[in-house]
Amino acid sequence: MVSALMPWIVSAWSHDTDGVCSQGNCHLKEKHLTNRVQVGSPVGMKLAKVPTAVVRDEEPPKPVFEKRSLNIEEDMQMYSKFLDRKEDIKGNHAVYMRQHPELKALLADFLQFLLLRKPQDIISFASEYFSAFSTTVPNASPYLASNAPTPFPVSRGNTRIEQLRTPTR
Structure with missing residues (x-):
């Protein structure tokens, strides 16, 4: 049954760096997997029954309505x-x-x-x-000011310390 569909089957085979084929997949045009073979695996899979093709209905074109001028005082x-x-x-x-x-x-x-x-x-x-009354606006972190650089030398992460030091004579 699958052999009758051969013109519509897409095959993909993976090759190792040595050029040895290690895995192969065959798919129908509708993307159904028909055959899967993997070298070194005792399991091989084959499609037993071809699924019925899904025929999609054509959607009718959406109607186009002309724009009417709306004068609310006259209507x-x-x-x-x-x-x-x-x-x-x-x-x-x-x-x-x-x-x-x-x-x-x-x-x-x-x-x-x-x-x-x-x-x-x-x-x-x-x-x-x-x-201030909104529940959706996130509150600012109370620790936001602690992340700011300080002019004090005890701060190890301060990048402005060198600028603040007085030159030594």
């Missing part, structure tokens, strides 16, 4: 859905704020701090302020 149904969704989101926000009074206190503290500092870049200021 009353879409504008109505927009207003309904907007009111729904506002209501959910108000319920969340009522259920979490600590959020209101946090925002009040932030606004007071913002008015006191009056930063030039409000976005980076808000990012720094709220990063």
